[in-house]
Amino acid sequence: MKTLITAILAFITVPMMAQLSEGYYRVQNNGSERYITITDDVITNVDINSSILDYNNITTWTGFDKVKSNPGSVIYIKPVNNQYNLAAQGISVYDIAGGRTYIDMTYCGTKDGVGIYIISASAKSGGITVTKKLYDGSSTREKDYVGDSGAATHQYWRVKPMNTTDNYIGITPTVETNDGWYGTIYASFPFKTVSEDMKVYYVDGVCDGEFRLQEIIDDIKPAATPLIVKCSSSDAANNMILPVVGNGTAVSGNLLRGTYFDSSLRNHIRRVEYDANTMRVLGKDDQGNLIFTTAKNSDLTNSAYIPKNTCWLQIPGWLTGDLKQVSREAFTGIQNINTDATTRKGTYTLSGMRVEKSENLRPGVYIQDGKLVVIK
Template identity: 35%
Template sequence: MPAAAALPPTGYYRVQNQTTKRYTYVRDNKGRIDVGATTADYDAIWLIKDDERPHYDPSGIIRLIQKGGSRYDIEAQGTSVYDLIEMLPSIYDVNGQHYRIGGTSNGMTKYLCDGEANLEKELSFPRDAGGTAAQNRQRWDIFPVDDMYFGIKPEVTSEGKGYATFFADFPYTTQSEGMKMYTVVKTGNGMAALREATGVIPEGTPMLMECTGATPSDNRLTIGGTASADVDGNLLTGVYFNNTHSTRHWNVVEYDAATMRVLGLDASGKPAFITAGSDLKYIPANTAYIKVSADADAELRLVSEEEFDSSSAIDGIAADDNAVSIDINGLDITVTASATSAPAAVEIISLAGNTVAKTVLQPSESATFTLPSHGLYILRTPGAARKFHL
């Protein structure tokens, strides 16, 4: 913690009540303060006791902006304390070990406290108190964000990799080796084209994250820095809130199966933007979705931008469905000639134009090939061709 009388400089932090050990999370952008009635609504801020949550929930990353002396604005989730109550709170040092957060109006000073005295409860909400009321719950610890790791919690897993959409109100870049960050730049023909982004992602940018492990500890981010990544043309739409706790703070984005696609697994078990089942009513907080037209495909498999463009370029290739049939299992493809066809030369070509498999099949004969990687391929037989995707 900072030394006595030191106040936190502008930066990113986590805030925890010193007595109850509940961390703060911004779950809504609605609030008010009635100076005349000396009442306030702080229920946009949740206080949660959960040792794992601070490592992956972006709503718990708080930006403190020093405005002069002890006055601060407190930002998170695309909103701020000033936006909510049109006042700037003050942060006061307590013996160089903890802080109090409060404000003065009409000669009366009140301090923010954890409104729940029961230390066992998982969820609570802030309240204000004057003087020594609830004094032990007026003390807050303010930890620099780097004091503990922050990582991505995968939403889906396929073939040893995890994937998640991520929408946060802070800049960041990947820290764990092997992680990748993508925007979605094109959709169509049952595909969503990904463009990899490198550098520092700007705050408020929805992204698709490719993870190397199953837990946030495996998929760490570095929070902060100056935005440098190219995220132009991004088709992802981010959502900060999914708050159904009370009517007053109801703040959701309803899921529409006709015009939205969310991250999931397609029929073959591969990551895709899909039409969700009836159990999804609202888009989860701090995730993203793709807006689509009402006639869009139910599943949009993830492909590179190059593969998307190449696939579009060969849409006109003729297909002879009578010459051979194919069966795909992972990276294996089995090609079977029809019983009535003449001996057929079969060739499988990658998008780069390389022949990866070649044989001649007699009528009713089959051959199985293991292809080098997932992606789009072209199967050529005499006088015809078809494209297929592994």
């Protein structure tokens, strides 16, 4: 990406009424009606005077169904004097620009009560100021990319606040168990659950054949945290969450890992390759119980990578097979331990995580070379 203005415009994605309030928005092109989504955070060298800029980390999609469950379509806007800083998927315009510039948004009116803006960015190099406006692609395809030139009608952007009616974000579950529907989410923003009967968990313990969940009961769920969500139904519209301005309380001991991206586009590769030895994905067994299991090709992007904005369970290499959910009362962390030292070399906590320096262990219970040990 030829960044600065490039990546800058990569997030040049949001405006709304004379002065936009700090908060979360979606950005839709007024001409193409495609929505902006952020697909990677790759930044290459910046050539401020270049007329060829790389905007391929910003993809636009036709139809609300394409973005309703995608955290990459949610843009955080923060006013900075008369300009704005924009952030999504863990990165911001100002950071990408090396602390050199923010975004200008020129108000052009409203449509159906939603502000319409021209989005632009300026930067100086060698005493020369270069300004670029953001356009959507001119094709009629379902998917396209933005640029700094195009049809005049494609330079106008609607900026709409997130809500719980027609601009919501909802979880699309991937598993239906005896106990209901479950999905995972990895988002850069803190959020509240909106729909009834939703619960949010993380995993804080694994052992042979088992894992346990810890529910997050705080109203605000923390940002940048891989999470499991028990949903109300199979329909994302009934599994709404609402991004909030503020901070959730960080969780401790989470064994889940997450990724924002699964991009394989040339020069924009940002993805996590699946490893069947140390990674498990959400699934169900033949009896309909929630499990973490070895991924099938259909569970992965391009049969090889963890899907964007989702999570996996990171496990020690000596664990094999599926892990079934058990209650916190039933979970001991030492059930079914194979005491064959040849297969369990090393020292591990009861949650299954390896401890690198066994000579400096804190007091507690550990599994050392396949045997239970107590350090006092």
